[in-house]
Amino acid sequence: MELRLTSDEVITLKEKEVIYSALKRSGIYLTASCGGKGTCGKCKVKIIKGSCNVISYGKLTQKERESNIVLACQAIPEGDILIEIPKESRLAIGDKIAIARTKDLVHYLKSYGVDINPAVKRLYLELPPPTIDDNISDLERLKRSLNEKGLKDMRFSYGFVSTMADTLRIANWNVELTYIRGDDTRYEAIFLSPIDTCNRRFGLAVDIGTTTVVVYLANLLTGEIIDIGSTYNSQMRYGDDVITRIVHATESNGLDELRDAVVSDINTIVDSLMARHSIQSCEIDAATISGNTTMSHIFWGLNPGSIREEPYIPTLNRFPEWRGGTARLSINPQSPVYTVPCVASYVGGDIVAGVLASKMHRNSEIALFMDIGTNGEIAIGNNEWLMTAACSMGPCFEGSGIRCGMRATSGAIESVKIDPHTYEPSISVISGGHPMGICGSGMIDAISEMFLTGLIDQKGKLVKAKTERIREGEDGLEFVLYSDLTHHKDIVLTEVDIENIIRAKAALYAGIKTLLTEVGLTTDAIEKVYIAGGFGNYINIKKAIILGMLLDMPEERFVFMGNTSITGAYLCLMSEELRREAEDIASKMTYIELSVYRSFMDEYMSALFLPHTDMSQFPTVTGMLK
């Protein structure tokens, strides 16, 4: 019995196994904040062929049921089956990504030439029990043994000392000391535990995205990913993008609300992962957090207010390794929580993690790393130098500020083709059915197709005479992508929308060009382009080039990396050496504040065309237009 995916992957099914588990066994993780109980309604899959025994439809609408959508955790295939996984159900780990599968992560880690060597270490200690002749205090006894092992001047926190005496006696003086090297060179004791015969040690890698929170539960001894959890970042209820969240954080109690939201998101996942694998919170020795600078600040309860105001100053970029209790995580309160270092207000730990995951800092070839979202963060460099900048693209690719814009969820138009003769668009909708709006990848497709077919000119203006689908709307001219006669709601792209999208792509392109100019290089120097982020995975490279959003270069130079933030967090969790590399990347990266560069404004103005004022930068597109 086989489970076949529309992406051509085949998974052998076990008897009476739900689809969710079968996928997970193969390293394909669906979003499921309830942990597979059928209550969150997030693990939707579409049955293309074959049938399932459905335990429960949960929150699915009648319409979804009619479209053969089921909850993967509630559907047991009744034979060979072919399914499609909608984008919104998948964790931000795509098909085409370089580090696709979590089961490959251990190999990927080893490809750095490092061993599994978490910064958090354990040491077995057999202390001589105290006697009347050897009656030094417990702490002195511990220090004496550590001195004998060459670990001098260890630092002991209050939390450590307050439970030490009992543990020593319960353990009959044979203990395991968990410790770490602090942000200075001194060691810090983390906690003491009786010598553990089951020899289990776990760690968490956490990616705090503005939109999604992803958690990897890893075995610290083997590097293996035991399980994954993810959910939307509940901070969304206070605003979609980083800027509105910062504004909310500066309002009374806002920071607490935002912090509580994301921490409880993480804890909900962690609690369910622990329950599922019978892991105690005290067995989680360490956590590594990766997020943009604002997310990192909010996670730690630090006011991000000044990140938003010129001159854009974060409280800190290098976070000391504070403890689980301080972070309010439901792990051992003594466990260290490492934050991947940030570079500047708009280049955060997620980008440092991304560069680490791309290995561009290790190679001599010059590469470009980009993470496209509300902000387009870019980094250029190699093993000798690294430059970075953030381009404020606005939230249009996430659906905001676009009349019919929406996120890449059910009902979003995700790709568009336009017939060059009839100008009739053919669309594909996430989860199928009637479209409810258009998401980022759909916008890129639509505009590049409209440009290629001559429906818009180089400035993005609609050419009215071409088709009746171009009409006068509330905001001026608009193109009707889809007419919904039943609901009287048409899906359109207006000239204002197109202008917004062009501004966004121009900002990204101008940022890349400015960085290149700053280091005296031309586009040709770039040998690899690493595209990170969930959105990035679904971009059609060719169409993004036509739009003038990406550099016009051979498609094979582009590498989709998926969620590099979580990959980097995992690498920092599992290897002290790679953590040091992340620190090096952060200090090596020269941050360019684009807004103060006159050349950036010039580049930006030149890029406000399709694909660009200077067509010589887009030879392929020039060719297509001919």
Place this chain on the structure above:
Amino acid sequence: MELRLTSDEVITLKEKEVIYSALKRSGIYLTASCGGKGTCGKCKVKIIKGSCNVISYGKLTQKERESNIVLACQAIPEGDILIEIPKESRLAIGDKIAIARTKDLVHYLKSYGVDINPAVKRLYLELPPPTIDDNISDLERLKRSLNEKGLKDMRFSYGFVSTMADTLRIANWNVELTYIRGDDTRYEAIFLSPIDTCNRRFGLAVDIGTTTVVVYLANLLTGEIIDIGSTYNSQMRYGDDVITRIVHATESNGLDELRDAVVSDINTIVDSLMARHSIQSCEIDAATISGNTTMSHIFWGLNPGSIREEPYIPTLNRFPEWRGGTARLSINPQSPVYTVPCVASYVGGDIVAGVLASKMHRNSEIALFMDIGTNGEIAIGNNEWLMTAACSMGPCFEGSGIRCGMRATSGAIESVKIDPHTYEPSISVISGGHPMGICGSGMIDAISEMFLTGLIDQKGKLVKAKTERIREGEDGLEFVLYSDLTHHKDIVLTEVDIENIIRAKAALYAGIKTLLTEVGLTTDAIEKVYIAGGFGNYINIKKAIILGMLLDMPEERFVFMGNTSITGAYLCLMSEELRREAEDIASKMTYIELSVYRSFMDEYMSALFLPHTDMSQFPTVTGMLK
């Protein structure tokens, strides 16, 4: 208008001033946990001559009112007045003590040849405000300025970082950094504040006694004691002595109860001191705690369980300088709380503080330091060496285990004289009136008088024929000190009582002798005897020698030191150098566990006589008996 004390001190009164305030102005502090509001009923004084306008009698009994007792905080003298301050109303700062008055403490501090130099320091910093060209993070900006001032590698806690950004901006980048050198050599940032024009800095010295808690509020800039507060240690509700408290601590929730009790005692005092002097908790930069090892453990919420069980191991003797928030003190949560280091389970920070306060560690003459309470802690040595031990004396001098025993409070017989011919005792009672029991100093007086007059023999056995006051009681023979015909309650000392007291004095004497033998010295080598502790102040030296409790040496060699625990805490608060001296004392002191010394048992057996089996050790007493 004058206020005259029975101890011959004279204080000039201000118009309409209550006695409590007049005394305080002169550095005489009464116990008053309510801070002078008339509600706690503790600041009792007796008017011997003159009259007062009494605002309220508060909790005073009819009997007390008839004895001319008033509450000092509620009584305004109407002219010249002569008062007596009962012992229990005074804070443990006696008349005869070497470091008598808090107003002399600054001079005493300076007599060490050190300046006022608290370990907690402040530094003025004018940071350049960030600009778009100088846009490093707040923490990097702060570190850069510190580097320029030579303060490299400072450590920043979460609490510091979490409030830093706002403070920097409120203060317009001109700030005061409060910092300290950690227990390693690295500096630690404590907190940041806007530059303070009123230039106020305060600190707390706290003595956590098993019975009493005393707090000094000090000006950190001048060393001046601004005010004092004290109260009974509410842990008493869980047991009178250290051992019963340890037992309670090991019961469920017991440790929390004990910790809460003492911390809220301290906080009640601190809150009232702050309110009285209009001081904010954030202005208190530091606190220093001194207490025995068990009190220090409980204060920090550390289980003292193993202190009680052989081989008597504390969790730690050197306490890291944890913060006010961790200590749960109502001061700035970032402020460091220093704990005077302990030596062993039964020689605590109070003894280290006492040795520091005695200066014996600085002089070449060999001195003996003793703190007499439930445990008699002793230290012998000079500027080259120090030995220490604890003698388990039992709680008899604090009234426990003695049929009519009581603490030194109202109604206790505090001194006794016995007519050598009639054997009639004349007694003096604290606060006057009918006696309700006998306290430690009364016991010493009574037994030495009984011995001198032949009412008891060398073994402490009552000689029945001598007087009708010796009679057969429930526990065997007893001596009637006072017959209360009205209440049918006689105050007696039984043979069992006398045995207990002899055992206690023998333990102390044997401890001293064992320590001397251990270092190969004889009694003559001791040039000074420093007696610390509240009880110590009221001992009649001559009578204690007759009892065989103190070494038979000229009275002028004995120095009453009062509460040296709080004095030492104050010295450590005001001077980094003296704090280091305290650390040196603690590491220099060789602790002797008396219970394992065979010679201690021999000494103890020999001391179970009055004054001693070996009369040659007590030439003065031998003379008296002749």
